[in-house]
Amino acid sequence: MKIIQHALFSLFVVGTCYAQQLPLATKDPLIYKGCVDSACALEISFASIGSGIDGTCYVKIEHYLQKKQLKYTAKSIGREGETRLCILQMPQSKKHKHQIIKDLRKILSQGQWVSMNVP
Secondary structure, eight states: OHHHHHHHHHHHHHHHHTSSOOOEEOSSTTEEESOSSTTOSEEEEEOOSSSOOOHHHHHHHHHHHHHTTOOEEEEEOSSSOOEEEEEOOOOSOHHHHHHHHHHHHHHHHTSSSEEEEEO
C-alpha cells in the first residue's frame, strides 16, 4: 500500500512540474505564443550571449511603455543582465492591442537577442 501511495505522489509531483508550458515559436522569429508568467498580458525578453543585453533596445522599449502609460515590471533572469519585462495590462480595444504589438515588434526588430511572448 505504501508503494502505491508513494508512486501516486511521485506522479502528482512530476505532473505538476510539467503542467506549465513554455512559450511556443511562431512564424515570426521575434514573437512566441504563451507567456512564462500568467500575470503578464505580454512579455518582452532580453537575452545575452556573453556580452550583456541590448541596452539600446531596452531603453527604447522602456521609453515606449512609459509613453503609452503601460504598467510593467522588470525581472532579472540571469547573470549578464538578462531581463524579462512583464506588461501587466493591455488596452481593451483589439485595435490598440495590435498597434502596441506592431510598434513593439518594430523596436524589437532593431535589437539583438530580444523576443516578445504574447498570450
